Amino acid sequence: MNLESSIQSIVKDAVSKLYALEVELAQIQIQKTRKDFKGDLTVVTFPFVKAAKKSPEATGQEIGEYLQANNGLITGFNVIKGFLNLNISKNYWLQLLNKIRSADNFGYNMDGDCEIMMVEYSSPNTNKPLHLGHIRNNLLGYSIAQIQQANGWKVVKTNIVNDRGIHICKSMLAWKLFGNGETPESSGLKGDHLVGKYYVEFDKAYKAEVKALIEKGMTEDDAKKSAPLIQQAQQMLVAWENHDPEVYALWEMMNGWVYAGFDETYKQLGVDFDKIYYESRTYLDGKAKVEEGLRNGVFYKREDGSVWADLTADGLDEKLLLRADGTSVYMTQDIGTAALRYNEYDIKKMVYVVGNEQNYHFQVLALLLDKLGFEWGKDLVHFSYGMVELPEGKMKSREGTVVDADDLISEMIDTACETARELGKLDQSSEEEIEKIARMVGLGALKYFILKVDPKKNMTFNPKESIDFNGNTGPFIQYTHARIKSVLRKVDELNIATDVPVTENLPLSDKESNLVQLLSLFPAIVREAGQEFSPAVIANYIYELVKEYNQFYHDFSILREENPELKYFRIVLSAAIADAIKKGMYLLGIDVPERM
RNA sequence: GGCCCCGUGGCUCAACUGUAUAGAGCAUCUGACUACGGAUCAGAAGGUUACAGGUUAGAAUCCUGUCGGGGUCACCA
DSSP states (O other): OOHHHHHHHHHHHHHHHHHOOOOOGGGSOEEEOOTTSSSSEEEEOHHHHHHHTSOHHHHHHHHHHHHHHHOTTEEEEEEETTEEEEEEOHHHHHHHHHHHHHSTTTTOOOOSOOOEEEEEOOOOBTTSOOBHHHHHHHHHHHHHHHHHHHTTOEEEEEEEEBOOSHHHHHHHHHHHHHOTTOOHHHHOOOHHHHHHHHHHHHHHHHHHHHHHHHHTTOOHHHHHHHOHHHHHHHHHHHHHHTTOHHHHHHHHHHHHHHHHHHHHHHHHHTOOOSEEEEHHHHHHHHHHHHHHHHHTTSSEEOTTSOEEEEOGGGTSOEEEEEOTTSOBOHHHHHHHHHHHHHHHSOEEEEEEEEEGGGHHHHHHHHHHHHHTTOTTTTTOEEEEEOOEEBTTBSOOTTTTOOOBHHHHHHHHHHHHHHHHHHTTTTTTSOHHHHHHHHHHHHHHHHHHHHHTSOTTSOEEOOTTTOOOSSSSSHHHHHHHHHHHHHHHHHHHHTTOOOOSOOOSSOOOOHHHHHHHHHHHTHHHHHHHHHHHTOHHHHHHHHHHHHHHHHHHHHHSOSTTOSSHHHHHHHHHHHHHHHHHHHHHHHHTTOOOOSOO
C-alpha cells in the first residue's frame, strides 16, 4: 500500500469516528502539497466541514491531530483555509529512494500480459517529401509506441504507404514529359524531393492549361476536367491498374526513389517500423472484404452498381465503399489493410496516429470494422492530433509555406553545432563527437518542442524564431543530464562505492525530500501517459523534475558536502534523477548525451 | 447551415477527472561564477482565463447563450 492510499484510509476512519460521516475512499482527495506551502501531502477538508459543523480550519486541525496520532510517518501538519498539509517523515523519503534505486526498471510498468498493440503512423503519400506535419505525426507515433511498450504492451509499429492513386500518376506524367531522364543520381537530388519537384511541375502546367481553356470560354469546372494533362494522368492510372508494363516500371522506379528518400528522413528522425504495408498491395483486399460484407447484408448496392454502408441508424451518413466502376476509395483501402493486419497479427488494440481532420473518417471506420466482425474494430483508437500551424496560418504547399522535414532537421542540427561552438562547450571533443552531440541536441530540441504540447491541440510553429535551446526545451533537460553525469564521473574518480543503500536519519532539506517525492511519481506518470495517449504528460513531468533538480544543484553542494552520508545521499539522488531523465526522454524518442 | 474541436499575460505552452495567490518558458528589466558544467540559478514587471449568465462551500475547468478561430460534411487520399 502506498502512502497516499494509507492516508486516505486513515482520513476515512477519522471522519467516521469524529463526525460519524461515511465517505468513499476515492472521494478523499490527497494531492501533492503545492509549491508555496509547507508540507508534502495535502488533504482537502471541505467535503467534511458540513458534517463536522465546524470551520474548515478547525476541521483540518482535528483531522490533522487524528492523522498524526495514527500514522507514524506523519511528523507534523499545518492547516491553511480548508487545506490540511502533512509533513512526512524524512526517513520515509530516504527509504523510498532506496526502493526506487533497487526497483527493477523503475518507471516502466512492464507487468502487463504483453498483448499486441499495433500502432500505425506516418502513412505518407509517395508523391512528395515529408513536411512538418509528418514530423509531428512521426514523433507522436514513435513516442506513443515507446510509452505503450513501457506499459506492458507488445507494440508493433506499422506504416501504410499510400503508393498508388492519381497523385502518383501526376508526378510520373510530369517526369515523363519534362524530366529528360533526370534521376537522383544525375541531379544529386534526394529521391523524394525529385519526385516532389515533378508533382509541382505537373500542378503548374495543369493550371496553365486550365487557365487557357477558361480564356477560350470554358467554365472552370469543365476546364479542370478536360485539361489534357489531367486526362492523361487518369489514363495513366487506368494503365497502372491494368499493369501496363511501361507505366508499372516507371511507377516502380519513381517509388523506389521516394522510398530511399523517406528511409533517409526516418533514419534522421530516429523513427522506425516493424512492418510496412503498401496500399498498392492492400486495396484489392479491401474490395474483397466489402464484397463479403455485401453478401452478408451489411452493405447494399445501388442501381448504378456502387456499394454503400448505411450508418444512419448510428447517427452518421451513408458511406460509399466501392465506386460504380468497381474501383475502391480511401475507406475501402483502410478496411483492406485492417483485414490483412488482422490475419497476420493477434491484435488486441489498434491505434491509428492520424490528424484530427480525419475524426469523422475514423468514427466511420470503427463502425464498419465492427460490422464486419473485427473484434478490435469498435475499440480502435484514433490517436487524433492537431495540426501544426505557422504564424501566418496553415501550411500551404501552393504558397510555398510548407516546412520541409529534411531542411528543418538539418537546420536544427546546424544550429545546435553553432551554439555549442559559441559556448565553447566542446573544445576538447573530436569533430566526430561534436557532430554526434549536435545531432542529439538539435533533434532533442525539435522533438521536445513538438512533443511537450498536448497532442490533441493545434500548435504553432515559428520557423524564423526557430527553436530555443534555453528554458523549457529539450537541450535544457539534456544539459541537466550531462551535468549530473559529469558529477558522477568525478564520483567514479574518487572511488566512492555507489551500490549501498542510503542511511536513515539524515538532515534532509525540504528541497531534497521533495525531489524524492517528485521522482517517485515517475511510474504513475508513465501509466497516465499511456492511458491518455499523451507524450506531453511525460515531457511536462521531466521538465518539472529537472527544474527542481537544477534549483537543488544550485543551492546545495554534492561533492563538497562534509557529512559523508548526506553527500552519499545526494550522489544517489542525482544518479536516480539522471536515470529517470534518460528513461523519460527515451519514451519521447530523445537521446540524452553524457556531455554537451 | 449540420456536426466536432479550440479561445489562458506581447509570443509559445501548463493546469481542464472542480479546490489555496491561474503556473512555466521566450521576449523586457535587475542580480548571481576564486564553486560539482552559466545551454544554469534568483528577482521584477506582465492575466477580471473571449464575453454574458447559471450550478457549487469553491469554476480557466461543469451547463446555457453570444462572439471569434479551425476542422469536417468528396464517387481525393
